[in-house]
Amino acid sequence: MDNGKINGKTVTESELLALGYRKYQGQNMDIYYAKDICGHIGNCVKGNPEVFEVGRRPWVIADNGEVLENIKVVDTCPTGALKYIRR
Ligand code: SF4
Incomplete structure (x- = not known):
């Protein structure tokens, strides 16, 4: 899934x-999270527990990972x- 997009179009922050x-602001990218949509499947925390850690505040720290890895x-x-916008 390309989570830089919604309905095939690059997402904007206001959207x-x-x-x-x-x-969740980072230096080179921002990560966005909608808890009501989350299925608690855990791909994010398995994918990079330094960026996504349930129980930590904030639970997403974009700068703990590389931009391309975070996008993956x-x-x-x-x-x-989860969505992202690169700067
Ligand atoms: S990958 Fe993470 S944010 Fe996405 S549905 Fe699963 S737990 Fe929720």
């Missing part, structure tokens, strides 16, 4: 925030609960 996503992990999110 994601309007949809209820929360922003975000794209494994099957529900679209």
Whole structure:
């Protein structure tokens, strides 16, 4: 799943925030998360527990991973609960 997009179009921050996503800001990319969409399948935490750690605040720290690696992990999110925007 390409989680940089919604319906085939590159997502914008205003679109994601309007949809209820929360922003986790990084230096070179931001990761967005919508808890209501999350299926708690855990691909994110298995993919990189340094970036995604349930129980930590904030639970997403984009700068703990490389941009391309983060994108790979975000794209494994099957529900679209995770999205990203590169800077
Ligand atoms: S991969 Fe997506 S659906 Fe699964 S736990 Fe992470 S955010 Fe939720």
